[in-house]
Amino acid sequence: MTDCLFCKIVAKEIPATVVLETERALAFRDVNPQAPTHVLVIPKEHHRDAAALAAADDGLADDVLAACHAVAVQEGVADTGYRVVFNTGPGAGQTVFHVHAHVLGGRGLTWPPG
Numbered sequence: 001m002t003d004c005l006f007c008k009i010v011a012k013e014i015p016a017t018v019v020l021e022t023e024r025a026l027a028f029r030d031v032n033p034q035a036p037t038h039v040l041v042i043p044k045e046h047h048r049d050a051a052a053l054a055a056a057d058d059g060l061a062d063d064v065l066a067a068c069h070a071v072a073v074q075e076g077v078a079d080t081g082y083r084v085v086f087n088t089g090p091g092a093g094q095t096v097f098h099v100h101a102h103v104l105g106g107r108g109l110t111w112p113p114g
């Protein structure tokens, strides 16, 4: 997608602090972190949201989730606990319409979030 911010990060047209790259997924630090670890994990292929990613039906969602866990291990938060969030739709706060998982950790994460 030509006009998608995260597609431009995948294409390296916009800089990002990449922490993990696999064949089909990319993970980079959120520019406005909400926790000591706040990494966005995206499929390189453009899908609008979590529903579209689930419908891709070719194991892509599995790859993205596996990348989320790999990021948590790499960041040292896998044992203490981390949160994976897909804001889905404007009503849930999605602002970038290239599906992304927020991987959050490194501080106490209460539920429900305050």
Ligand code: AMP
Residues within 6 Å of the ligand: 005, 014, 016, 028, 029, 030, 031, 032, 033, 040, 086, 087, 093, 094, 095, 096, 097
């Ligand atoms: P959401 O509101 O769930 O769509 O999340 C979008 C996230 O993208 C926000 O947490 C932003 O801080 C983050 N963000 C926006 N632009 C960039 C960028 N260029 N590099 C890294 N993170 C970004």
